[in-house]
Amino acid sequence: xxxxxxxxxxxxxxxxxxxxxxxxxxxxxxxxxxxxxxxxxxxxxxxxxxxxxxxxxxxxxxxxxxxxxxxxxxxxxxxxxxxxxxxxxxxxxxxxxxxxxxxxxxxxxxxxxxxxxxxxxxxxxxxxxxxxxxxxxxxxxxxxxxxxxxxxxxxxxxxxxxxxxxxxxxxxxxxxxxxxxxxxxxxxxxxxxxxxxxxxxxxxxxxxxxxxxxxxxxxxxxxxxxxxxxxxxxxxxxxxxxxxxxxxxxxxxxxxxxxxxxxxxxxxxxxxxxxxxxxxxxxxxxxxxxxxxxxxxxxxxxxxxxxxxxxxxxxxxxxxxxxxxxxxxxxxxxxxxxxxxxxxxxxxxxxxxxxxxxxxxxx
Numbered sequence: 001x002x003x004x005x006x007x008x009x010x011x012x013x014x015x016x017x018x019x020x021x022x023x024x025x026x027x028x029x030x031x032x033x034x035x036x037x038x039x040x041x042x043x044x045x046x047x048x049x050x051x052x053x054x055x056x057x058x059x060x061x062x063x064x065x066x067x068x069x070x071x072x073x074x075x076x077x078x079x080x081x082x083x084x085x086x087x088x089x090x091x092x093x094x095x096x097x098x099x100x101x102x103x104x105x106x107x108x109x110x111x112x113x114x115x116x117x118x119x120x121x122x123x124x125x126x127x128x129x130x131x132x133x134x135x136x137x138x139x140x141x142x143x144x145x146x147x148x149x150x151x152x153x154x155x156x157x158x159x160x161x162x163x164x165x166x167x168x169x170x171x172x173x174x175x176x177x178x179x180x181x182x183x184x185x186x187x188x189x190x191x192x193x194x195x196x197x198x199x200x201x202x203x204x205x206x207x208x209x210x211x212x213x214x215x216x217x218x219x220x221x222x223x224x225x226x227x228x229x230x231x232x233x234x235x236x237x238x239x240x241x242x243x244x245x246x247x248x249x250x251x252x253x254x255x256x257x258x259x260x261x262x263x264x265x266x267x268x269x270x271x272x273x274x275x276x277x278x279x280x281x282x283x284x285x286x287x288x289x290x291x292x293x294x295x296x297x298x299x300x301x302x303x304x305x306x307x308x309x310x311x312x313x314x315x316x317x318x319x320x321x322x323x324x325x326x327x328x329x330x331x332x333x334x335x336x337x338x339x340x341x342x343x344x345x346x347x348x349x350x351x352x353x354x355x356x357x358x359x360x361x362x363x
Contacts, residue, residue, distance in 0.1 A: 168300025
């Protein structure tokens with residue numbers, strides 16, 4: 001079985017570990033261990049009878065709920081079958097431009113969606129030695145790739161995620177705003193932004209109505225532990241979203257996913273619980289990893305940690321699976337990182353301790 005490019009491939013992990021899938025402790029997928037929320041389960045159960053009906057094509061109720069959540073008109077919001085579907089639509093937009101700049105290392109799905117429509121890609125590598133030590137890294141104009149300096153970018157697109165995957169770096173809103181004046185289209189993937197409480201988050205949703213060239217992507221699967229439902233949404237100018245609707249297949253979001261989404265975005269108790277849980281638990285995992293010889297974890301604003309390793313991460317991944325039934329995310333798909341980095345999700349205190357104990361035994 002081919003080694004996966006994404007985290008969360010339990011079938012591959014179980015085959016390598018020689019155990020059932022449900023025996024694997026999965027640190028490779030950055031999914032909250034606190035969910036799914038009870039509100040989501042209750043909403044799904046209440047809508048079982050709706051399976052005999054097609055979804056409502058405009059998703060009016062879901063869009064209205066999201067519009068209240070973000071204080072935006074519903075026509076500025078488009079639900080999708082996970083961020084992956086929305087990225088595919090974004091790729092078609094970006095392919096129409098002269099080129100698209102990627103902040104690298106970049107999520108592998110960005111390359112997929114850009115390649116699907118033959119978009120030209122220009123990579124903007126982050127200085128990892130600087131970034132991972134100093135959390136004040138800037139994306140100002142003088143840090144664009146050398147070949148772009150002094151040239152106009154008004155015919156190019158920019159695709160980045162914030163917080164950044166896989167480093168966990170949080171770019172400030174002030175760092176990104178000037179780029180909206182420079183590029184023809186700016187797409188900000190905020191799949192992990194909801195892990196930050198409102199007073200700390202740096203979302204661009206609040207300015208989306210001011211910029212016709214801004215697209216913000218959001219996921220409901222990581223924070224609410226619902227990856228199996230496949231649900232995300234885009235926030236952008238209504239003209240852009242109408243164009244996307246004309247391109248895609250009908251009914252991309254199923255009735256159960258829509259019901260769960262409406263329930264969880266109003267679940268203030270679950271949101272507060274997550275914001276209170278993550279910082280101390282992430283810090284505990286960070287401190288534990290930092291005490292293990294040969295490992296250097298790096299600070300993160302998200303629910304995962306990037307770890308530099310003196311040992312091959314792919315070998316360490318196999319050893320953890322075969323001897324401890326634990327799956328970590330190697331970084332081989334990030335060519336800038338290679339075999340000396342791995343990424344781990346922040347899980348429960350007991351799960352994190354099991355990982356730390358296994359790593360100490362191996363290293």
